[in-house]
Amino acid sequence: MPIYEYWCSHCQRKVMLYLPTFSQSSPPCPQCGNNTLQRLFSTFSMHKTDKNIYDDILSDSQLTKGMLSNDPRALAEWNKRMSRGEEVAPEYKEAIDKMERGEMPAKPASEDSGTSAEEAD
Ligand SMILES: [Zn+2]
Numbered sequence: 457m458p459i460y461e462y463w464c465s466h467c468q469r470k471v472m473l474y475l476p477t478f479s480q481s482s483p484p485c486p487q488c489g490n491n492t493l494q495r496l497f498s499t500f501s502m503h504k505t506d507k508n509i510y511d512d513i514l515s516d517s518q519l520t521k522g523m524l525s526n527d528p529r530a531l532a533e534w535n536k537r538m539s540r541g542e543e544v545a546p547e548y549k550e551a552i553d554k555m556e557r558g559e560m561p562a563k564p565a566s567e568d569s570g571t572s573a574e575e576a577d
Pocket of ligand 1 (some may be wrong): 464465466467468485486487488489490492
């Protein structure tokens with residue numbers, strides 16, 4: 457089951473949704489019910505220590521502001537921080553490179569590849 461991560465600008469928090477399919481229109485926030493969800497990438501698996509990274513990212517108002525306005529560079533920065541220098545799938549790297557140039561990738565990188573690290577430990 458694919459996990460989709462969203463940022464709720466109303467709750468000011470990240471929410472994770474399990475959706476059978478990804479539709480272009482964001483579902484309402486499960487916490488507050490508002491249509492204020494922004495899609496985030498979910499390639500990088502969550503570990504307990506990731507909370508610190510999230511806290512760090514979310515305390516960076518410039519970055520979160522960029523994410524809220526769908527700034528591809530902010531998304532690239534987010535992914536860079538989440539990956540912590542770990543190897544990412546080549547096709548994902550491509551998407552990040554694109555975002556760093558200020559372009560939105562045509563579609564999110566495949567969720568199927570790049571999940572191998574999830575079960576590594
Ligand atoms: Zn909400």
